[in-house]
Amino acid sequence: MLLPHKHNPKRMRWSFIIALLLVLLAIIICLSASAGSVNISPWTTLKIVLNQWLHIPITLTCDPSDIIIISDIRIPRILLAAIAGIALASSGTVFQSLLRNPLADPFVIGVSSGAAVGAVIALSLSTSYTFLGNWSIPLFSLVGGLATILVILFIAGNKSRFSSQTLLLAGVIMNSFFSAIILFLASVLDASRIQSYMFWMIGHIEVTDTHLLFVGSLYVFIGFLVLWLFSKSLNLLSLGSDTATQLGVNVATVQRITFVAASLLASAVVSMTGIIGFVGLVIPHIIRSWVGSDHRILLPASALGGAIFLIISDTLARTLMSPTELPVGVITALLGAPFFIYILRKNYWKRI
Amino acid sequence: MQSHIKITNISFSYEKTPVLRGVNLDISKGERIGLIGPNGSGKSTILKLISKVLPLQSGSIEIKNHSIKKWRQKTLAQTVAIVPQDTYLPFMYTVEEIVLMGRSPHLGWLQFESEKDYQIAQNVMKRTNTYHLAGRFFNELSGGERQRVLIARALVQEPEILLLDEPTTHLDINHQQEVMDIVLSLNKEKGITTVLVTHDLNIASLYCNRLIMISAGEVKAVGSPAEVLTAVTLHNVYGITPQFLTHPKTSCPMVAINPTISQITKEANND
Numbered sequence: 001m002l003l004p005h006k007h008n009p010k011r012m013r014w015s016f017i018i019a020l021l022l023v024l025l026a027i028i029i030c031l032s033a034s035a036g037s038v039n040i041s042p043w044t045t046l047k048i049v050l051n052q053w054l055h056i057p058i059t060l061t062c063d064p065s066d067i068i069i070i071s072d073i074r075i076p077r078i079l080l081a082a083i084a085g086i087a088l089a090s091s092g093t094v095f096q097s098l099l100r101n102p103l104a105d106p107f108v109i110g111v112s113s114g115a116a117v118g119a120v121i122a123l124s125l126s127t128s129y130t131f132l133g134n135w136s137i138p139l140f141s142l143v144g145g146l147a148t149i150l151v152i153l154f155i156a157g158n159k160s161r162f163s164s165q166t167l168l169l170a171g172v173i174m175n176s177f178f179s180a181i182i183l184f185l186a187s188v189l190d191a192s193r194i195q196s197y198m199f200w201m202i203g204h205i206e207v208t209d210t211h212l213l214f215v216g217s218l219y220v221f222i223g224f225l226v227l228w229l230f231s232k233s234l235n236l237l238s239l240g241s242d243t244a245t246q247l248g249v250n251v252a253t254v255q256r257i258t259f260v261a262a263s264l265l266a267s268a269v270v271s272m273t274g275i276i277g278f279v280g281l282v283i284p285h286i287i288r289s290w291v292g293s294d295h296r297i298l299l300p301a302s303a304l305g306g307a308i309f310l311i312i313s314d315t316l317a318r319t320l321m322s323p324t325e326l327p328v329g330v331i332t333a334l335l336g337a338p339f340f341i342y343i344l345r346k347n348y349w350k351r352i
Numbered sequence: 353m354q355s356h357i358k359i360t361n362i363s364f365s366y367e368k369t370p371v372l373r374g375v376n377l378d379i380s381k382g383e384r385i386g387l388i389g390p391n392g393s394g395k396s397t398i399l400k401l402i403s404k405v406l407p408l409q410s411g412s413i414e415i416k417n418h419s420i421k422k423w424r425q426k427t428l429a430q431t432v433a434i435v436p437q438d439t440y441l442p443f444m445y446t447v448e449e450i451v452l453m454g455r456s457p458h459l460g461w462l463q464f465e466s467e468k469d470y471q472i473a474q475n476v477m478k479r480t481n482t483y484h485l486a487g488r489f490f491n492e493l494s495g496g497e498r499q500r501v502l503i504a505r506a507l508v509q510e511p512e513i514l515l516l517d518e519p520t521t522h523l524d525i526n527h528q529q530e531v532m533d534i535v536l537s538l539n540k541e542k543g544i545t546t547v548l549v550t551h552d553l554n555i556a557s558l559y560c561n562r563l564i565m566i567s568a569g570e571v572k573a574v575g576s577p578a579e580v581l582t583a584v585t586l587h588n589v590y591g592i593t594p595q596f597l598t599h600p601k602t603s604c605p606m607v608a609i610n611p612t613i614s615q616i617t618k619e620a621n622n623d
Contacts, residue, residue: 011464100442229462236453238443243436245405247509248429248457293443 014297017290021304025082028308032315033074037322040066049075076207080272081314081328082307083213083220084205085279087269089287089306090224090299091262092280097238097295098259099164105280106266109167110174111148115270116201117178118144120185123197137200138212138271145267148174149260161241162255203276203329205314216272223265224303230258231295238293276329278336279306286343309336354381355417356513356545357402362411363569364397371397373569374411381512382543384536386560388553388580390590394569395549399515402547403434415513429457433511435502437518441491447501448486451477454508473508480504480534496527503534513545514538520555528552532559557581557604565589581605 034045044066050056052071060067088106095104106112122140155170156162182201189197207213227234233254236244241251266280287302313331320326357379364372371394379385387395400406402413404425413420415431423431433454455469465473477483480500485493490501499519506514516535520528536559539546550556556563557577565573565580567589573580586607587593597606 097443102442232456232459232461235449236456239439239441239445239450239453242400242405243439245425246403246429246432246434246436247453248426250425288443292449293445294449 014291017297017301018304021301021308025304025308025311028311029075029078029082032078032311033070035315035319036069036074038066038069040070045070076210076213077205077314078311079217080207080213081205081310083217084269084273084276085283085306085308085310086224086303087220087265087306088276088279088310089283089302090227091266092306093284093287093295093299093302094227094234094258094262095280096284097234098162098255098262099168100238100240101164101168102285103281104168106262106270107175107275107277107280108171109263109266110152110171110178111145111263111266112270112275113175113178113182114148114151115141115145115267116275117181117185118142118147119200119271119274120182120189120197123193123200124185124189135209135212138216138268141271142267145263145270148178148267149263152263153256153260161251162259199327200274202327203274203332204325204327205273205310205317212272216268219268220265223261223268224299226261227258227265228296228299230254231299234258234295234299235293238295274327274329276310276332278329278332278340279310282336282340283309285340289343355379356381356383356415357547358414358417359398359402360412360414362398362401362408362413364394364401364406364409371569372401375566375569375571377564377571377574379545379547381545382539383545383562384539384560385545385547386556386563386577387547387549387566388551388556388563389566389572391551393566395551395566396517398566399434399517399547399549402513402515403432404428426457429509431511432513432515433506433509434515435499435506435517435519437521438495438498439490439502444489444491446486447477447482447488447490447493448473450490450501451482451486451504451508454505457509469508472510473504476504476507480507481530495522496524496530499523499527499531500534503531507538511544513547516546516548516550518550519548520550520552528555535559553581553607557606558599558602578605581607 030042030046030049033049034040034042040062044062047058047060048062048067048070051058051060052067053075092105095106095109096102119137119141122137151174152167152170156166186197233244233249236247236249237251237254245251269276283306284298284302287305288298291297291301310328310332313335314328317326317328317331355378357377359375359377361374361376362372363370363374375398387398389395397406401408404420404423408420415423415428451473452465452469455465455473459465474483477486480503482497482500482504485497485501490498493501503519514535519531523531532555535546535548538544548556548560560577562575563577563580564571565585572589573585581596583593583596593610595608595610597608599606
């Protein structure tokens with residue numbers, strides 16, 4: 001019930017939600033880092049993380065090799081999963097509001113497949129572009145994503161405001177066009193590269209270069225911040241662009257900035273991890289049914305939820321059938337779909 | 353009287369279809385204007401032009417003596433509020449959230465709603481009989497409740513000009529009265545200028561002090577309900593010859609359709 005409070009109850013609730021998710025994230029990180037072929041206790045893991053990553057002086061009594069496994073192998077990988085989760089979930093949230101469509105996610109818009117085309121081109125050319133090293137696939141796919149954004153903006157036309165239908169349709173068409181290109185490239189790809197192509201198309205978390213990881217983290221952080229700064233405008237935009245205009249939002253500007261920021265986030269993730277499905281679609285809905293639709297809380301909560309979900313999925317991907325590693329995209333879909341259906345059945349869909 | 357909305361010779365076309373052709377209107381502070389006319393006559397387009405949802409193509413609009421082109425969207429939203437016909441929401445927002453969003457024109461970019469904003473929202477919700485709905489989801493409300501919430505959202509903008517786009521169209525008769533009584537009392541108490549777009553001639557006659565009949569993008573008649581709702585005008589605009597009654601309590605003119613006898617007989621024969 002609406003009551004005037006000295007302390008805004010909404011902000012108290014929001015702080016609680018964020019704190020809860022942060023604690024959960026910390027726990028998941030420790031559990032995930034301790035799981036694997038070499039079993040290290042979560043307690044030791046926590047101490048190593050505090051010591052090595054946060055530079056808190058703690059005497060470590062464990063095997064030195066454990067330190068290397070945790071801080072050089074597992075934590076970077078967890079970080080990559082976390083930033084991918086943050087980027088996918090927050091861009092999914094924004095696309096759903098921008099298109100006012102609960103089915104929208106980075107893939108529906110076509111940006112992800114554009115980035116995928118870039119990556120597959122890099123894969124099939126990689127011998128001649130070795131000077132870019134580990135950066136060739138990320139750079140190529142980022143270019144692919146950017147090109148797609150430009151095409152979509154071109155299709156949307158020079159009208160002051162986007163029509164959600166046009167954008168959705170454009171996305172669907174571009175998706176099938178890009179799929180054809182990807183399939184074409186795949187069919188002429190030589191056999192030795194099929195495996196990495198496969199992994200890439202289903203999405204996998206692998207840190208090839210720690211510099212890339214740091215650049216990626218910074219990039220995702222900035223992208224998320226841009227989206228979050230537009231939270232209130234996104235609230236109004238999800239009421240419809242006419243209403244948003246009448247409530248003082250400069251719709252054309254906000255639509256363009258948030259669209260480009262969300263697309264850049266999505267294509268950056270695709271460039272680092274391949275196409276990981278379901279996070280951008282499912283997580284925003286799950287979080288929405290919990291915290292509500294106000295983007296000021298929805299965006300950060302979705303971002304953290306995405307990080308948690310992807311870390312769990314990636315942990316399962318590397319431990320379930322160890323030593324064989326599963327592509328994380330398989331796990332996100334296997335976990336995400338049933339959970340999503342459960343949420344729908346329980347309370348959510350009837351409200352939409 | 354202070355001029356609140358001055359529309360001079362505006363024309364507007366969607367793509368190539370002209371919707372408004374040289375419309376002139378002058379609306380003073382505190383007036384209750386009824387913008388009436390057939391569907392597709394351009395009534396709603398006028399509201400969209402006033403609220404800058406659509407760009408002005410030709411002619412000029414002045415709000416409080418300042419050209420609309422000079423108004424920033426946000427400052428305009430502090431002066432002009434619009435109650436849309438009905439809003440479809442793809443996501444779940446509570447009534448409280450929806451109403452508070454009406455405060456956004458008064459808030460800074462990153463500013464949270466303050467105690468004062470909550471207080472304003474609370475007062476408006478009590479006023480519009482939506483306070484008990486605060487925690488409910490907007491999409492789960494009935495049509496009448498939703499319309500009251502949309503009015504509440506417009507009122508927390510604290511506008512001087514309230515534009516209403518067919519607020520009673522899909523409502524049962526009791527809710528029509530409820531919604532229109534709220535609008536009337538706001539106008540009487542706070543002097544809010546109201547512009548009501550409706551195709552319900554009787555609602556317009558009962559609740560407005562000046563009617564503007566628009567047809568095919570042109571103003572056909574302007575004046576008091578008695579001056580506008582005449583046999584000649586209605587025949588010219590709608591091509592019908594209705595019955596005119598007088599409301600026993602308010603003595604406003606009421607229009608009743610006149611069933612064509614031959615058609616009724618024909619229907620009866622078919623049965």
